[in-house]
Amino acid sequence: MNPPAPPSTAPLLEMRGIVKSFPGVKALRSVSLALHAGEVLALLGENGAGKSTLMKVLGGALRADAGTIHIAGDEIHFHSPHDSRAAGVAVIYQEFNLVPGLTACENIFLGQERSRFGFVARKQERERATALFKRLGVPIDLDAPCRRLTTAQQQLVEIAKALAFEARIMVMDEPSAALTSHEVERLFAIIRDLKQHGIGIIYISHRLDEIFTIADRVMVLRDGANVGEQPIGQLTRQAMIEMMVGRELKDEFPKRSAKVGPARLEVSGLRSGQAVRDVSFSVHAGEILALTGLIGSGRTETVRLIFGADARERGQIRLDGRLLALRSPQDAIAEGIGLLTEDRKLQGLVLSHSVRENFGLPNLTWLSRRGFVQLGRERERFGHYVATLQIKVPHHEQRARLLSGGNQQKVVLAKWLARNCEVLIFDEPTRGIDVGAKYEIYLFMNELAAQGKAIIMISSEMPEVLGMADRVLVMHDGRVTGEITDVTRATQEQLMQLAVA
């Protein structure tokens, strides 16, 4: 293995030969990792490669079957998250560990309350919290319950929480996934400041651009094993992707020749409260229309209105010229509109149910006769999509919860493909999904467009928008503020301009 980039004495953190098995899966096969003080180590790998498991072992949430963890040279045994925290490890998971009803301040000191005679020393806590947020360079309302903070603010609370117990090692799992590019910039500034203070950071992300910006060293996992480790300067984007997927990828976005036909879905004067104010647009046959803008610009709200998920105050929706009276998702689905939601776990899947049952849910109307589900036909159809979408499931009764993000998204895709929708809306279709699965999902989007369907794609990732869309609509503050028809010549800066305008 190459010597790590910033030379120093004993590494701040060393994990050696970590092995972890789950029933039927070997998640980690002897993985080793070293992290030095003041270093940002990017941990890369497809979903299911073992990154999250490794981090859960480090965070004390899981116990390794074999292997050792050394912090500053001393071997340490973690039996619980508490031990790991005591050793100075802070893991900021993708789904934050905040109590929604408690304030920022209360969350920061949760489990480590400063108290005197059993009474919480609130004043002292407030002072400390104020100091922490000052150091992070952002003002946050200490008295607002966390559920009212934005995602970016909640993340800052998590970081402040880590700083409050003087963590020396910070793990950030997909910290930028739900942030706007503006907020990502600020996050990077904070990370650089943490580096200055000698904190070692493990940074997990699927966004390669970010890794080039912030990481010092890259470590790649594949199928639960180390496949490579390089200082950032010696790596190209292409090389990183190849290491992750284990094969050559020609391009991140598949090419296709769009044959845009007549307008299929036409929306006019859509309105709902402050979130969506007078939105009109149309999507044509064979077209992929990207809907972009900052988070909170009304993109998701707009498509939810089209799908009948929320009640619209005004506006007309036409499909192939016919006015639709949509009052519920059920109506929209019956008309041939499908929505792949932004949040798979909360809105896309019933996690505790089998993948087959999830697949069947929107399709039972045609997969059942006289109220009885035709189980054989359902299995056969699902089997077909497992094969064509290459969904990796051990059996059809596997619970959706146990799949990786990419495979979960494929199950969601399968359920809508089986419905044979005429209009498909993809809300952040590749969020939290590894490069390989991303590419496959792009291919299917292209194929659907080629079949003459109308596709709407919401995305916050500029390269994805520019790489996939035939036309881009930019939203800001509930309105469409810009349209780019010549996508090949558009730039990310141009998009950004429209989004903040």
Added chain:
Amino acid sequence: MNATLRHYFTDYGMIFVLILLCAFFSAVTYSEQSPTGEAAAKQLASELRKQPGKGGRVLIAVRSQADDAVFARKLEAELSAAGLVVSGVVSGEPKDAREALQKLAATGAKLEAIACNQATASWLVFSDLKADFPTLGNPRIVKPRSYQWPNFLKSENLLNIANQIAVIAIVAIGMTMVIITAGIDLSVGSLLALAAVLAARGIRDYAGALEATPFGMTLACAAAVVLCGLVGAFSGGMITLAGIPPFIVTLAMMLVASGLAYILSQGQSIYQIPDSFVWLGRGADFLGIPNAVLLMLVLYALAQVLMSRMKLGRYLYAVGGNREAARLSGVPVQRVLMFAYIASGSLAGLGGVIMASQLKSGSPTYGNMYELYVIAAVVVGGTSLSGGEGKMLGTLIGAFTIAVIQNGMNLTNVESYTQKVVLGLVILAAVLLDQLRHRRWGGGTANP
């Protein structure tokens, strides 16, 4: 272990607990048994056919009880058919037997045997026949042979358990559906009372009281069930349309329904009901299985098919598993929830009608605390209170587990206050065991 078997274990593991309980109560109630009724009669008849045989004269002595009467009637018929002479049937007390013997002795006829059951065989009057009634010859005292068998496993007791639990088990079908949708229905106990009162009042006031026809009684019962279904629909409406939590809505309806039951019955028990009304609750037309138990089994079979094979069943699970994901997949969430609450209300109503039939009266005090027993049956059966998971047959097993524990304690003479304590602890233990088993064999919990 292969996957199917493992699923079976995790889904129906509670059945092993039930079997263990049955084994335990069988062991502790193992005791001497003497056959009664028809079984005893058949046994004695075959013995008397051999000795004294055809032409032999036999006196039958029983007490004046229903069971003894069955025994005597059957034995008499069997003996006559076999060509023996039944010289008389004594049905009463030892002094009646003495009179009968004296009468027989006076006629000078001989007597070969006296057929008794366990109780009458030990009557003193039969202890020294040779001295007391020398003219009779020396009649043999014949009684059914006793044997060793657990009281718990006697068929009457098992049917008794089934009959006792039928009402709770039927109501638990609806409750399982509601809990699978991540809801709760606290109103079922009160609806039980309301239905019983409604059915009884319907029969008394509109169907002709004691002269009511089967058609009139059926109509009264159907009206009671439909009305409870409407109460369920009201709860469902408040939950889906007004968005009030199920706990609150059904708690309110529990009070409303209970109050209505008291108002409608003026706080009294209504018993002006014809005897034929007990057919539903106490009758047993098919293979000796009580009608209520039969109805329960049919309903469980239907509910099991609904939950496992039908679209609606799948929707019930999906709504409980993730309501938003279900809605966005085109599931008519509100209609599905309405169905669950209407089903729960109607089945509670049916339970009330059966209870009225079993007790041949309708009283507003019926069903007190039943909602808790019903919920316990569902939970012991492995249905998760957080929704989305559970099995209909699991609930049936859960209901039987509770019934077996209660029955077993009755048989072993555990005091009723103690029974409550034990029942509570056993429910807790059963659910704990279920959780442990899920963790061992369910798989995948290590990496949620």
